[in-house]
Amino acid sequence: MRRIKQLVVALALLAIPLTPTASAASPAGWVGSWSVAVTPPGTSGISATGVTDTTLRQVAHLSIGGPQLRLRLSNVYGTAALVVGKVTVTPRADAQAGTPTVDPAKLVSVLFNGRASVTIPVGAEWVSDPVRVAVPDDTDLVISAYFPGPTGPLTQHPAGYATGFSSAGDQTGGDGSSYQAIPGTARYVIEGVDVQSRARGSVVLFGDSITDGVVSPVDKNLRYPDQLADRILAGPPNRDLGVLNAGISGNRLLSNAGTAGDSTLARFDRDVIGQAGVRTVVLLEGINDIGGSLGATDPADLIAVHRQFIQRAHQAGLKVIGATLTPFEGAGYYSAAGEADRQALNTWIRTSGEYDGVVDFDKATRDPAAPSKYLPAYDAGDHLHPNANGFKAMAAAFNLNQL
Secondary structure (H helix, E strand, C coil): CHHHHHHHHHHHHHHCCCCCCCHHHCCCCEEEEEECCCECCCCCCHHHHCCCCEEEEEEEECCCCECCEEEEEECCCCCCCEEECEEEEEEECHHHCCCCCCCHHHCEECCECCECCEEECCCCEEECCCECCCECCCCEEEEEEEECCCCCCCCEECCCCCCCEEEECCCCCCCCCCCEECCCCCEECEEEEEEECCCCCEEEEEECHHHHCCCCCCCCCCCHHHHHHHHHHCCCHHHCCEEEEEECCCCCCCCCCHHHCCCCCCCHHHHHHCCCCEEEEEEECCHHHHHHCCCCCCHHHHHHHHHHHHHHHHHCCCEEEEECCCCCCCCCCCCHHHHHHHHHHHHHHHHCCCCCEEECHHHHHEECCEEEEECHHHECCCCCCECHHHHHHHHHCCCHHHC
8 A cells, every 4th residue: 555655646747847957058057158267466567456437348268058057256366355246148140250349239247146246255166046048059258247346356368369448437237339458368257157058078288378279369269178168069069068267377287386386286166076077187387387498307206296196186086198298398497308208208198197087288289200399280380389270280189989
């Protein structure tokens, strides 16, 4: 009799219609679609001075889309509680890239615990309420945030390679005509966008300026993470992944570097574990330690950090891919001793078997006739960073099955 009653109750529960919720929208749940890694404020500009009664309009180029999204805001390096007065978002066509122009009728308000404003404590991050606005794959999302201020110094990402804009007053609902371009390409406060998606999860590309996209054409989204996202989207839909850029120009394995960010392990939890739906992380780090020391760094010290990175990723249930360091002969901090260190680290990455997989960026970008140099067609001109074609070669070097 008890089993019969249990069966009746179970059937009755199955008959109750489900009310749609954020989590019911997608079996995969929240997945990171876009991110930047944040750093302390600089010594000049908006990050140093902060803003008062100002709206900042910034553009995030999403990898994957979905029926709703949420924003991730950061006051990690602020010196005072940060009041965000109002935020709006809208997806936008590529034809308007590099401009502040939007259709005001398509702007959607972002709420925080049901309210238009939020106060983010010092040292903290804040995730918005879900925003019911459909965003396509591979699209720009325009984010406008009003700061009544004075904010004090702002948490930033120094090298966004995308134009940001500012306007006096609350212009979160404006068409863009009142905005002026902000000098430089830094990003402020906005550190990530998650989407509700049926994608399999997200991959974090962790690194320094080469991952960050230094010397990448502004507003063109041709960094290697962007081009990897395009390659993934060109494949079967059931293998889609969000692609998250956690690169910081100047970043190091062994030391914190101010506006070049905390060291690899110091920022691991925030920039890897803290991402939504992360499944895999790719590590490309070490060239700044090698070059900055002019070859005085012991490769064993670099390998020790790589091992710690692998261990922490595995403890979090993540797959971790090692990336070989790209050539740098001719760069300002090149030395023969540094080249020997690069080769030693690359040999360990390729042959140790400690990574779950390897992507050989060195092989993909080097000149076969001079292996310590970039192939000329891939050299941005400083002999340290790839150009857009070099980034394309890096994206093509991945075995997508590993991700």
